[in-house]
Amino acid sequence: MIPKSCKRLAEVDFPIAVVSKHSAREKSIRHGHPSTLHLWWARRPLAACRAMLLGLLLPDPCDPHCPKDFKQNARKTLTPILGVRAGDAGLRKGLLDFIGEFANWDNANDRNYVDAARELVKAAHPEETPLVVDPFAGGGSIPLEALRLGCEAFASDLNPVACLILKVMLEDIPRHGPKLAEELRRVGKEIKEQAEKELAEFYPEDDDGARPIAYLWARTVRCESPNCGAEIPLMRSFWLCKKPKRKRALRYSVVRPKGEPPRVEFEVFEPKSDKEVPEGTVSRARATCVCCGSVLTPDRVRAQLAAQRGGADAIFDGKGNRIGGARMTAVVTLKPGERGRHYRLPNQADYKAVWKAQKHLQKILDEWEQGGKQGLCPVPDEPTPTGGGSGAGRAFSVQKYGMMQWADLFTARQKVALGELVRVRPEATLLSEPYALVIGRLADGSSSLTRWQTGAEKISNNYSRQALPIVWDFTEPNLFGEATRSLSSMFEWVAEYAQKQYTASLSGQVQQADACDCGLPSESVAVWFTDPPYYDAIPYSDLSDFFYVWLKRTIPNHQLLRDPFDPGNPLVPKEREAVQDETKVFNGRSKDRAFFEERMEKAFAEGRRILKEDAVGSVVFAHKTTEGWEALLSGMIRGGWTITGSWPIATEMASRLRAMESAALATSVHLVCRPRPEDAPVGDWADVLRELPKKVGDWMERLQAEHVRGADLVFACIGPALEIFSKYSKVETPEGREVPLAEFLLKVWEVVGRMALEQVLGTAEAKARNGAAGALEEDARLTALFLWTLQSTNGEVGQASSLSDGEEADEENIEGEETGKMPVPQGKARGFSLAFDVARRFAQPLGIDLPRWEGRIIKTEKGVVRLLPVSERAKQLFGSEGTKTVAERFEKDSRDVERFLFAEMEEEPAPKVRGRGKRSKTTVDPSALNREGRGEATTLDRVHAAMLLQSSGQANALRALIESEQDRGPDFVRLANALSALYPAGSEEKRLVDAMLLAVRR
Ligand SMILES: C[S@@+](CC[C@H](N)C(=O)[O-])C[C@H]1O[C@@H](n2cnc3c(N)ncnc32)[C@H](O)[C@@H]1O
C-alpha cells in the first residue's frame, strides 16, 4: 500500500509537453480509436487519460515515504525499456519518461509497454488491483485506459447513449472482441444484402450502369415579391467539387414562361475560376431570389420552412411530379471502370424513387395507426429540443424551422431506410448492442443536416459540431452505394474497432447512474478520476436524443436505454443532468449557475465518500470563462476536496480551433486532488495572499517553458493557486470574515494579469495602477493584455476568420467546439475576441476601465469583446479626410502629431465613430478622447497611426512620424516592439508593425 503521506507522481511532476503532443495528435487518428465506434462529444484523448492515470497510480520515488519494494520493482521493470539512471531522482525521471512515451498512440497497444505499465501498477499496489471510478464516463476514455493499465474500472453516466457505448467498449469488446468483429462482418453482409433487396426501388442505378452515391438537395422557399413568386433554392454554395485539380460547380439560368412564375434551371459545369461560380442564395437565413433580386427576411424564410416541417422532403402531386419542397440539385455517381466521382443533374427516375419512398413511408405509418398505434411509432415522433437561452441550449435552432419531431430531421427515404434496418436487426444477443451503434453511426451520416464536403467529396456527419445548425443544401447518401456513409462502411468501422481494441482484454463494469449517487460502497475506490460536464458548453442530453430515438427502436426494452428516474420519459434523462442551461429545469428551478455548482458539490461529495483512505482523485476541466471555472471549483471545495497538483494538457491542434482569433482553449487542466482532512486548519487571508504571487510566478515560468500560453496559461494557474486556498477548511480575514472562493479567484486573476503585463511590457506597467511612473497608458496595457491572453498554446493564432469552404460558415450564430468557446460575431466584424467575462476579470484589478475604451479600441457585443483591428481605427485617428491627406499635411510639418491625430475632435468634441460591422454603432466615450485636453493621443494611437501610414504606403510621413516619436522618448519603440511580439504570426497587424519597425532608426 502506498502510505497516505507519500506523494503520487502526478502531485510532483508531469511530462506536460510530450503528453500534449501525443494528445493533440490523437485527434487525427482514425483506425482503432473509440471515436470510430460511435460519436460522443468532447471525448478526452486517451493519451492524456493514460498518462494521468499512471501519474495518479504511481508513487513519487523521491518521496521519503515511497515504499522500497516499489522502487526496486519499478527499476527492474523500466530498465529493459528505457534505461534508468541511478538514485531516486533517476527513477522518477525514468517513470516520467515512460509515461511520456507510453502516451504515444503507436505504443498504446505495444505488448512491451502495456505489460510494463501493468507491472508498475502492480508494484505500486501489490495487495489488490486498484479500482478506478469515473462517474461522468461519457465516451469512456478514462475507464478504457484504466483497463489498459490492468486496473478494475467502474464507469457510469446518466446518459443511456453513453452507457450503451460504454457497455460495448468496456464489457462486450473486452470479452468477445475478435469474435464480435467477425460476426459483425458476416451478419453485416447478410443484413446489407437483405435490406438492399427490400429497398432497391428507392435507390435505382442509372441507365448507363452508374451508381448514385449521394443526392444533393436544397430546401426551397417561394419569393414573396408581388410579381415574381419564383421558387428559391436555398444554396449556401454552388460548388460541387473544389479539389486543386478538379473543379465542378452548378450554375443556373432563369427561364420565364408566360403566365407562370420564373424558374431556375441548373447546369453542371467546370469552372475555370472562382468568379464563374455563382454566389450562394442564402446567408444567415436571408434568402435572395435569383429571378428578381428581392430578399426574403429570415423570419419569412423560417416561416416558409416551418410550414414544410423543415422542408427536407420534396412535395409531389398525385402523379409523382414534384411541385415544391426540397429540390434535388445534383447527383453524385460512380461509374464502373472509371475513377473519381461524377456529377449530374437529377432526372425523373431520381424523383420517382423519392416519391415511392414517401408513399412507402405513408403506408407504414397508416398501418401502424390502423393497428392501434401499438408500440413505438415506426419513425421517431419524439420532440426535438426547444433550444435557446444563453446556456447550453443555444446549440439548437431546429424548432425555429419547424422540425418539431426528430423524424423531421430525416427525408422520407432516410426514414424508410433506417426503419428497415432497425427492423432487420440481428437475432444474436452478442450483436444487438454493437448493431445499435452501427445504426447510430448510420443516422449520423444520414440526416438532412449533413453537408457535401466539396474538398474531400464526402458527406459530413450530422454532428460535425456539438450543435444542430440548419443546413440549407444538404446531402443524402445512398446507403448501398459502397462509398461515403454507406451501410457496409458503418459495419466495418465498428468491426475494426472491436478487433483493434481487444488488446486491452480486461473487462470493466458499466452502470447507468447519477454521479451524485453512484451506488458504490464507501471507501472502496483507489482512484476517482473524472471529466465532468463543462458547465454550459455541451448539451449532452439533448444532443444524444438524436441517437437515442433510433437506438431504442433498434433494441427495445434494453435495460440501459431508459430513464431510471422517470419511466414515462420518451427521451434521455434530463432533469439530473449537470449542465448550465436556463431553458431546463430541476425541481421546478431553472438550471442556473447555482444549480451546476450544487450538482458538482454533490458529485464531489459522493466521490469523496467512496474513496479509500489513501486514494487520490483527479478532475479534468476546460472552460474559457472564469464563471465556468468558479462554478466547478466551488463545487469541488464544498464537496470536501483539496487540490494537490494541476497539469494543463493540450488536446487540440490549433488548426482545428474554430474561431482562431478568439481565445479558444487548446488545453484542458487536470487537477489532482485528495480528500481534505476533517481537521484541516483555518487559513489566514494575509498568508494566502503572501504565498500567491510566488506560487503563480513559479508556475507561469514552468508552463511557459512548456509552451503553454495565453488563456491556457491563465486557467492553468488556477490549480496551483487553489492548492494554497483549498488546503484550509476555510480562509479568514483578521476580523474573522470568511473569504469566499470568488474573492480569492479575483486575486488570482489579478496576479496572473499583473505578471503577464510585467512580462510583455515591463514592471512599470504591471504596477501602473499604483501610479508607477513611466508606464504606458491604459489603452496600451489593455491591448497588450488582450493579445497576450489570445495567444494559443498549440501553435499560432490565426488571422481573423477565414472559414474553410462551407464547413463552418453557419447560418446560425451557434456555439461550436469542445471547450465552451464564445460565439464570435460573424459577418464583417473582424479582429481578435475574448469573452467579456475574461476581459473584465483582468482589466478591473489592473486599473483598466473597459467602458472607457469602448468604441475606441474595443467593441463589446453579445458578451464578446473585440479588439478593433487597426484598419478600423483609421477614421478615428485621421478623420474623414483620410490617411493620404493627413499624411501629406504631416510630411510638411511633423512637429506635432497631436494636430493630426483625432483632428476632427476640434470641430466636434464627441465624434461618432462607426465600425464596419453592421451591429456596431458605438459612440466613442468622449472622455477617452479629450480627457486631458483636446486630441490627447496615446502612445498606442501613435503606433497605430504609424501602422496605418505603413499600410497605405505613406513612407515619408511614416519616417517623419517615427523620427518625431523617437525624439520624444523610448515609449513608441518599446510599445511597437511589444506589439510585434504579441500580434499573432500571420496577422495583418503583425505584418504592419514589423514593416513599420524597419523604418526605426537604430
Ligand atoms: C465531459 S463528458 C465526459 C466525456 C468522457 N470523459 C469521454 O472521454 O468521452 C461529461 C459526461 O457527464 C455526463 N453527465 C452529466 N450529468 C451527469 C450526472 N448527473 N450524472 C452522471 N453523468 C452525468 C454527460 O452525459 C457526459 O457524458
Ligand SMILES: [Zn+2]
Ligand atoms: Zn423573386
